[in-house]
Amino acid sequence: MTDDRTGPEPHEAEPHGNFASRLNWLRAGVLGANDGIVSTAGLVVGVAAATTDRGPVFAAGVAGLIAGAVSMALGEYVSVSSQRDAERSLLDKERRELRDEPDQELAELAEMYQAKGLSTETSWTVARELTAHDPFAAHVDIELGIDPDALTNPWHAAVSSALAFVSGALLPLLAILLAPMNIRIPLTFLVVLGALALTGTVSAALGGARRGRAVTRIVAGGALAMIVTYGVGQLVGVAGI
Numbered sequence: 001m002t003d004d005r006t007g008p009e010p011h012e013a014e015p016h017g018n019f020a021s022r023l024n025w026l027r028a029g030v031l032g033a034n035d036g037i038v039s040t041a042g043l044v045v046g047v048a049a050a051t052t053d054r055g056p057v058f059a060a061g062v063a064g065l066i067a068g069a070v071s072m073a074l075g076e077y078v079s080v081s082s083q084r085d086a087e088r089s090l091l092d093k094e095r096r097e098l099r100d101e102p103d104q105e106l107a108e109l110a111e112m113y114q115a116k117g118l119s120t121e122t123s124w125t126v127a128r129e130l131t132a133h134d135p136f137a138a139h140v141d142i143e144l145g146i147d148p149d150a151l152t153n154p155w156h157a158a159v160s161s162a163l164a165f166v167s168g169a170l171l172p173l174l175a176i177l178l179a180p181m182n183i184r185i186p187l188t189f190l191v192v193l194g195a196l197a198l199t200g201t202v203s204a205a206l207g208g209a210r211r212g213r214a215v216t217r218i219v220a221g222g223a224l225a226m227i228v229t230y231g232v233g234q235l236v237g238v239a240g241i
Contacts, residue, residue, distance in 0.1 A: 027206045029164040032072055034199045036168025038222045040064050041192040042229040044176045048185055049233025054177060061173040068169060069162040076161035080154040087146050094144065098135055105139060106131055112142050171195050189226060196222040 043064040047057045098105050106127055113123035130138035140146050175191040176184050196219045204214035 027203065028076075029160060030199050030202050030206065032161050032164030033168035034196065034203075034218065035072065036065070036068060036165035037171055037192055037195050037199070038225050039068055040169035041172035041188065041222065042225040044172055045185060045188060045226045046229030046233040048176055048188075049230045050236040052181060058177060061169075061177070065166060065169040065173060069165045072165045073158040073162040077154045077158035080152050080157040084151050084154060087144075087151055090144050091140060091146065091148055094140055095136060098139060102135075105135070109139060109142065168195070168199075185230065189223070192222055192226065193219050 040061060044057050044061045047060045051057070109131065110120075110123045110127040113126050114120060118126065127138075137148070140148060172188050172192050176188040179187040197215050200215035200218035201211055203209075203218070204211040207214075
């Protein structure tokens with residue numbers, strides 16, 4: 001039973017709010033882990049192909065892991081900081097317009113709801129009621145698509161990106177260091193390709209893409225990277241450089 005005055009109740013399990021933002025964060029985490037897997041795997045496989053000593057493999061792997069994590073964190077920090085500065089600038093501009101030109105802003109809000117399919121009378125009613133409740137929130141929501149209370153923190157983005165990279169990079173590093181010498185490279189190949197298949201599956205699910213195609217692309221790319229670096233390592237080892 002539903003109350004005619006209130007309408008049907010929303011589905012409890014249906015996502016609302018900033019679900020799209022959370023989905024983007026999850027997708028970025030998967031991609032960061034994938035970067036860590038591929039870059040570190042290529043590095044340690046190449047070094048392992050050139051020498052049987054574990055020391056150089058360990059040093060190269062750890063150096064690559066740290067450098068990659070720092071690079072990812074810095075890149076994410078700069079990117080998100082720039083985005084946040086732009087969003088704050090737009091929000092400040094909207095505040096000034098609401099303060100200096102309230103009538104024009106009300107008319108603009110009504111026009112936007114008309115463009116969405118509401119009648120002229122209904123759009124003006126909606127615009128007036130939303131403006132009476134919270135004019136700033138009403139305008140930034142439909143005009144800018146920004147939630148002023150949910151701006152991305154660049155520090156959170158940087159740390160999350162670095163952790164995602166490290167989590168992915170540890171897989172090939174541990175695989176090649178802990179495996180017996182005679183099978184360490186093929187075992188690392190298998191571990192990496194399995195991990196890439198998993199990240200490809202998750203990426204496809206998040207993006208609504210076909211799983212087979214997404215997994216094939218990412219696994220083929222990772223395999224190619226390891227084959228190339230393995231070949232380079234073999235050449236360096238044979239040359240005795």
